[in-house]
Amino acid sequence: MKRRELIAIGGAALVSARAHAAERVVGWISPEPRETIGPFFKAFQAGLQANTPAGDTVRVIERHVTGGPEAMSQAVAELQKEGVKLIVAQGAATLPVVRAKPAVPVVFAYSGDPVVAGIAQSFARPGGDATGMSFMSLELNPKRIDLVRIALPECRKVALLSNARHAGEENEITATQRAVERAGIELAVWRSQNPAETPSVVGQALDAGAQALVVLPSSPMVQQASAIVSQCLARKVPVVSGWASVARAGALLTYGPNLNETYKRVGWFVMRVLGGAQPASLPIEQPTVFELVINKKTANTLGLTLPVSLLAQADEVIE
């Protein structure tokens, strides 16, 4: 009897020790609701899975925080209480999370420039306790306008809708303006201070005679993409942006990194840091693969005939 007990206790101890050693917990903080970020979270989990050594499991505690920086800090504190070994900050959550200075490392999936945002010293050597992916969401703006020009050869007035709080945005906007001016395009910049303000800002841009609206990709904008697209399509003005999801929501075209690949890579970062790598010396990576998504339905709605060369470039055409 006793012997059996002993074996049972021993076995239990062994099992619990193994479980303890194998399972690690990480936190996930996103400023978007689960519905919209779902596909990327899945990609992230797939990346996590692909890089997890056999036998190990990594449990992710999700936090979708729609509030301000205080809510973020609170989420960070909660996650640390839960015993997370690392926090993944997604999109606009990156800056508040990193600035909350958690005791555990942070891996981010950030659309802005982390060096300009001040959370890394350089791409090669972040220097702090945070590292991850930068999405090049703004750098590609000139190329997006170039694509607009191809799709709408007569287009001369382009409106740029930006999230005023996006780090590095000003630099990019200036660079974009310099690039498009040479191509004879007039660029008007419209800034939305908060999501509630966006419809009126879009309205103003349309009223100002914009022939196309380029939405700078950022989490708040992505959440509002459908509304913006509907508002613009009603005035026969095409919308262009960076994330494929926006094209699916009715934008004429989007050009940007393949976010699925990028989020998978975030999974790699998590495992690397959990494996002992120091975020300070783990370089921040940028996407290498970009995708052009064209919504042919929207083109048809707008009565546009897209050139073959453009279609040939497309990675995805929504019929």
Added chain:
Amino acid sequence: MKRGLFLKYVVLFVGLVTAVLVINVALDLYFVYQENRRASIEVQQEKAEAAAQRIESFVREIERQIGWVAQAQWADLPVDQRRFDYVRLQRQVPAITELIQLDRQGREQLKVSRLNMDVVGSGTDLSKEPPFVGAIADGVWFGPVYFRKESEPYMTMAVAHGRRGGVTVADVNLKFIWDVVSQIKVGKDGYAYVVGPQGRLVAHPDISLVLRGTDMKRLPQVAAALAAPDKDVPVGDSINLAGVSVLSAHADIPALKWLVFVEVPTREAQQPVINTGLRALALLVLGLLIAAGAGALLARRMVVPIRAMQAGAERIGSGELSHRLTIKTGDELEALANQFNRSAAALEESYATLEQRVEDRTRELQESLEQQTATAGILRVISQSPTDVEPVLQSVADAAAGLCRADEAAVFLFKDGAYRWAASAHIASTYVDVVKGEAFTPGNDSLVGRTALQGTVVQIEDAPNDPEYGRRDLAQLGGAHTLIGIPLQREGDTIGVMVLTRRYVERFSDQHIEILKVFADQAVIAIQNVRLFTELRESLEQQTATAEVLRVISQSPTDVQPVLRAVVGAARRFCGADDAMIVLCDNDDQLMATHEGSMPALVGTRIPLDRSSTTGRAALDRQTIHVPDVALLDPSEHAQTIELAEKTKVRALLAAPMLREGGAIGCVLLRKPEAGAFTSRQIGLLETFAAQAVIAIENVRLFTEIQEKSHQLEVASQHKSQFLANMSHELRTPLNAIIGYTEMMADGLYGDVPEKATAVLERVQANGRHLLGLINDVLDLSKIEAGQLVLAMEEYSVADMVATVLSATESLARTKGLTLGSDVPAGLPTGTGDARRLTQVLLNLVGNAIKFTDRGSVEVRAAEVDGRFELSVVDTGFGIAPEDQAKIFEEFQQVDNTSTRKKGGTGLGLSISRRIVELHGGRITVESDVGKGSTFKVTVPINASAIKEAAQ
């Protein structure tokens, strides 16, 4: 043996196999290691080449893709077409980020980018840029690696559109090489990486290292390869960034100036060696087990028969001689066992005979022991009775009878001309009484006589029935049949006979005879011992007596009476008489001087000295007179002796004369109340005492004479000295008058003196002075000898004394042309003594020195040595011969009379000096070499106390 042999065999076997296996394994490992290393290096090198090829083909593929678009005619196509082609190219090659078309003149015609707006016909002149120049020259051009945002590696490449066409310039994102690099498999844990010409990492399976801009130059293998790009840097052991030891090889891509490294952990590369080692170890263990098994088996086969042999040998050894070993191994062990069996058989046989011998020997030993015990018993008795022969003879008889199985034993000793009974054993007392009365003489009659006559062992087998045996009466009385007589011999003389009898007939065996001879010898030794002991004791007693007399003589040199008493006492004690006296001759009478004893004697009475008395006869004949029995004397010749003997009841007399220079001064007389001769020893001893008495008397006489003579001499000497003293005084007074008046005459006090008379006066004066000195000296000497010279003690200074002497003798020395000097150290203490006399001594020595020195110098030296003054007078004169040196201090002695006469002097000076110095408790010595000079040395105590007796 125990387990020893078994273990040794097994250990030896296992050790041998182990050694062989270990050597084999070691060699094997060594060669496998070498082979593996060579193979690994070759494989690594090949892999490096292959990796380099794959990397290069990645770039070449891009070049090929560009080349497919960049045809010579392509530049003439419409811009949309060209743009489309570039877009397509980008789609096909994801690594290309940007494409630029340059026309023949190097002007930009078209730019298609993934990141920026496409630009058509900008016409920017890039003809001087390296891509254009390089591509035009070589058809293709590869730019250096550069890093966007300091992180992502990029490279520019340019491909010419044929000979006359333009150039397509492409920016390539080298992150895409990761796909290639990470797919290059090098063993299990190996990897490949690419390093640019500056040492910066271009591609690596861990992309982070590339993005971080890792500088690979810090790895030795990279630094070495970069330092010597042309040389074939050998593959070798190194370490990687993680510090793990790796086997590294590399190959270069010349077109790109890249180096491709392939590394595999050394541990993995050496896995075959480790495997071989493990296999070898397993083999070794297996070999050891087999060896141990085989060794044990072999050892067992060896050890089992040996153990059987050991057990068998133990049984034989423990006395089981009939045991036999059974070993059937058919080899040397069986032969050995058989040998054991033979030895055991031989041992068994010899053991049987040995027992008999031991029995015999034991019996012999038993007998021998009995004899030894008996002999030892006799010897013990001998040692215990040094003065009595009786017990020894008794025990000899006892032992002889016991050991020789005799019924009776008796010993007879030669005494008073016949062999008489001395001791016996087991003989009935009645028979002993008969034998005691017998006195056997040498002859054939009795057994004792026969033995004494022949001096050998005599045996009579059956005495009662032996017709030649003369004393059958004795044999019948004792019931004896077989008799044996053994002579006791000393230096050839038969001093006794031992007789053993048996009451049955059986001859004594030779062995018994031998034993009896030994007993006889022991009996002789005992007899001898007793004799020697007695003689020694007597001799010692005589010595003691003589010594006693001599002691008394030495103690009384002036009185003869104690000596005479001692002589009389000694004579009484040692000469066998109770009464002794000394008679002295006094002219014609004899005087009874000393008597000691129980018999009447008239000390002080005189009897006439004539030959009718024993003492008178002895003195007059000057020989010892021995009268064993007065009754036998002839009355006509010994009237006085007989008369005195009757008066004093004396029966025997012995008189020894006390002889001196031919005459007798008396006699020592011994008297006995019964008749009986004195032994020669007693006579000799008495003569010795007589001689000692003479010596004593002579001694006393001489001593008295010497005493009288010396007293007379002393008186005469004193008279002489007194006379001399008086005489000197009496002589000096008139002499002083002579000298005084002569002086006055010479000075002209009594008018002018004629010249002739002056010379005479001077001679009178000189001779007078000399005579005065002589008389003074004689006076001094006589005073000293008469003991009248008394020192006048006072304090004196040596320096002053020397100065006085020198000033007195200076003129004399100057006259002879001698140097007179002194050496007196300052600080000498003040002395105590008769300063005047000491000055006289010093003056005498210096005067003598000047007198006996013709050339050179005279020096006085003073020193303090051990509380004494040492005053030396050193001259360079004639010197004194060694034989004369002692004489010169005696009165009236001078060296070499002829020469000293010329110098004058009385010959008393040194003698007086010596006496004076001795009176001070000092001494005077001389050291001299003839012809070289003399040194007289006076040593006196600094504080002298007069020794008045010294002069006498």
